[in-house]
Amino acid sequence: DGGITQSPKYLFRKEGQNVTLSCEQNLNHDAMYWYRQDPGQGLRLIYYSQIVNDFQKGDIAEGYSVSREKKESFPLTVTSAQKNPTAFYLCASSVPGLDYNEQFFGPGTRLTVL
Amino acid sequence: QQQVKQSPQSLIVQKGGISIINCAYENTAFDYFPWYQQFPGKGPALLIAIRPDVSEKKEGRFTISFNKSAKQFSLHIMDSQPGDSATYFCAANGGFGAGTTVTVRA
Numbered sequence: 001d002g003g004i005t006q007s008p009k010y011l012f013r014k015e016g017q018n019v020t021l022s023c024e025q026n027l028n029h030d031a032m033y034w035y036r037q038d039p040g041q042g043l044r045l046i047y048y049s050q051i052v053n054d055f056q057k058g059d060i061a062e063g064y065s066v067s068r069e070k071k072e073s074f075p076l077t078v079t080s081a082q083k084n085p086t087a088f089y090l091c092a093s094s095v096p097g098l099d100y101n102e103q104f105f106g107p108g109t110r111l112t113v114l
Numbered sequence: 115q116q117q118v119k120q121s122p123q124s125l126i127v128q129k130g131g132i133s134i135i136n137c138a139y140e141n142t143a144f145d146y147f148p149w150y151q152q153f154p155g156k157g158p159a160l161l162i163a164i165r166p167d168v169s170e171k172k173e174g175r176f177t178i179s180f181n182k183s184a185k186q187f188s189l190h191i192m193d194s195q196p197g198d199s200a201t202y203f204c205a206a207n208g209g210f211g212a213g214t215t216v217t218v219r220a
Contacts (some may be wrong), residue, residue, distance in 0.1 A: 004157075040123065042203060042212035043158075090157050102148060103205075105157030 003027065004106035006091050011111045013078070013085070021076045021109045023091035030095065032074035033103065036060060037088040046089075049074055078111065086113045120204050120211025128219055133191040135214045137204035140185065147180060149189045150203045152213075158203055162189070194218045 004025045013019045025032065034046040045058030049068040063082025068074055074093075078085045088110050092103040119138045127133045137147075148163035164171040164178040164187065171178045175198075177190040191198055196218045204211040 006157075040212065042120075043210040045208075092157075102146065102160060102163065105150075105159065108155070108157050110155075 004091060004093055004104055006089075006106035006109050008109060009107065011109055013111065013113050015113055016080045018077055018079050019111065021078065021089055021091075021111070023074045023076065023106060025072055025074075025091075025093045025104075025106075027093055027104060028071070029093035029104070030071065031093060032068070033092040033094075034058075034064070034066065034074070034076045035090040035092065037090055037108075043090065046076065085111055087111060118204060118206050118209045118211045120214060122214060123212065124215040124217070126217045126219060127191075127194045129194060129196060131194050131218075133189075133194050133198070133216050133218075135189045135202055135204070135216075136186065137188065137206070137211050138184075138186045139206035139209075142207035144207055147178070147187050148205050149176075149178065150205065150210075152201045152203065154200075161202070191216070196220050 007022045031050050033048040035043040036046055037043055044060050046064050047055055047058050047066045049055035052068055052071050055066050055068050063079055065077045088108050090108045091106040094103045121136050145165050149161045150158035151161040152158040162173050162176045164180050166182045169180050175192045180187040199218045201213045201215045203213050
């Protein structure tokens with residue numbers, strides 16, 4: 001089955017630690033995205049990538065980093081510089097340039113900083 | 115990302131009633147306006163989408179109404195069911211609305 005997988009589903013981190021969230025897709029989509037979701041604030045774009053080895057900052061990139069070494073993978077690192085990292089993180093993919101908003105989402109990772 | 119204004123933030127409807135959610139956008143370079151449905155603890159999934167060459171699109175109990183001149187579009191959920199209880203997001207030109215939490219009471 002084609003789709004997007006995110007792991008882990010739940011993640012706990014101590015303050016000051018970096019943590020990496022995994023996102024893998026087998027939809028053969030060129031574009032991938034990371035969103036942060038907080039209650040009442042909808043989806044806020046952290047980073048996006050339209051093609052391998054290239055990525056762009058979104059609206060709230062500070063304290064986060066990404067890499068795009070493979071088409072199917074777009075991991076997100078939450079660094080210790082992110083002041084309030086507790087949130088629900090969603091990865092998505094799409095075909096760039098066509099139906100921009102038709103995005104396919106993964107099941108999400110809930111990150112809690114202890 | 116451009117701003118997309120969605121309202122209301124939440125609504126409660128009785129089973130069998132109609133839920134209406136509205137979205138307003140600024141300019142857009144893409145002729146595609148989707149609505150996503152998200153259940154608690156899950157990722158959003160595309161529910162229904164419209165292109166502005168039509169003013170309305172219906173899929174089962176879900177209908178999108180589109181007003182291009184007003185830059186607004188809305189989602190209507192007819193005969194609302196408890197299983198429709200979820201958060202709904204509109205999207206336009208790469209931006210998402212803040213979401214509307216719909217609760218359908220039996």
